[in-house]
Amino acid sequence: MPALTGDQIRARLADARLYLCTDARTCRGDLAEFADAALAGGVDIVQLRDKTGGGPLEAKQEIAALEVLAEACARHGALLSVNDRADVALAVGADVLHLGQDDIPVPLARRVLGDDVVIGRSTHSAEQAATAAAEDGVDYFCTGPCWPTPTKPGRHAPGLDLVRSTAASGNTRPWFAIGGIDQARLPEVLDAGASRIVVVRALTEAEDPKAAAEALRDRLG
Numbered sequence: 089m090p091a092l093t094g095d096q097i098r099a100r101l102a103d104a105r106l107y108l109c110t111d112a113r114t115c116r117g118d119l120a121e122f123a124d125a126a127l128a129g130g131v132d133i134v135q136l137r138d139k140t141g142g143g144p145l146e147a148k149q150e151i152a153a154l155e156v157l158a159e160a161c162a163r164h165g166a167l168l169s170v171n172d173r174a175d176v177a178l179a180v181g182a183d184v185l186h187l188g189q190d191d192i193p194v195p196l197a198r199r200v201l202g203d204d205v206v207i208g209r210s211t212h213s214a215e216q217a218a219t220a221a222a223e224d225g226v227d228y229f230c231t232g233p234c235w236p237t238p239t240k241p242g243r244h245a246p247g248l249d250l251v252r253s254t255a256a257s258g259n260t261r262p263w264f265a266i267g268g269i270d271q272a273r274l275p276e277v278l279d280a281g282a283s284r285i286v287v288v289r290a291l292t293e294a295e296d297p298k299a300a301a302e303a304l305r306d307r308l309g
């Protein structure tokens with residue numbers, strides 16, 4: 089069971105602006121320090137997304153990294169997100185499960201997790217965004233990539249047009265723009281109508297992750 093109730097998690101989701109996906113930083117061996125710095129800079133949600141080996145981490149490594157992130161998130165009052173795996177989200181008491189278009193269907197994830205874990209969806213077209221905005225069991229969705237990105241090679245980028253159409257759609261569910269976003273591009277993303285973002289390299293590759301997170305968070309309000 090997550091430490092927070094579903095209502096508490098959803099209240100934090102409503103206020104969330106900056107969502108980080110990070111790998112386990114196995115080569116650098118600094119996951120706890122990195123997470124602390126990014127969270128101190130204002131990250132609201134942290135997801136472990138490690139595809140550095142060309143696929144998912146072994147379960148034991150994934151759970152060890154999630155335990156490190158869970159402690160960091162608890163210290164900073166942030167939400168912990170698991171990518172792809174409902175069973176792992178349940179096992180570690182995560183607040184959030186993120187599912188892409190090719191991951192397990194939301195109703196099956198709900199069967200595993202119940203109602204007290206937030207579920208998010210990836211979307212890459214206006215049709216997918218409209219579906220996610222209305223789908224039972226979905227709490228938030230992401231639209232992207234805003235720009236082609238080496239973090240998700242081969243994924244066609246719908247660009248900022250998808251951000252604009254989502255902003256104009258009248259959707260009331262929380263949604264995040266993702267893909268290729270950094271400090272220099274953030275103004276364009278905000279101008280297109282997003283108020284929440286997900287980043288990977290903008291923080292994982294930053295020399296000073298706390299300062300980089302602060303710079304993004306300051307513009308997100």
Ligand SMILES: Cc1ncc(COP(=O)(O)OP(=O)(O)O)c(N)n1
Nearest residue numbers: 137171186187188189210230266286
């Ligand atoms: C917050 C967030 N948004 C989008 C994604 C991408 O999910 P998906 O399309 O399933 O791709 P993978 O991350 O599984 O490669 C995400 N993980 N998190």
Ligand SMILES: Cc1nc(C(=O)O)sc1CCOP(=O)(O)O
Nearest residue numbers: 232233237239240267268288289
């Ligand atoms: C993991 C992921 N999902 C995307 C989507 O469009 O669903 S784009 C993406 C990678 C984002 O990485 P960066 O901030 O380094 O460009």
Ligand SMILES: [Mg+2]
Nearest residue numbers: 172187188191
């Ligand atoms: Mg996925």
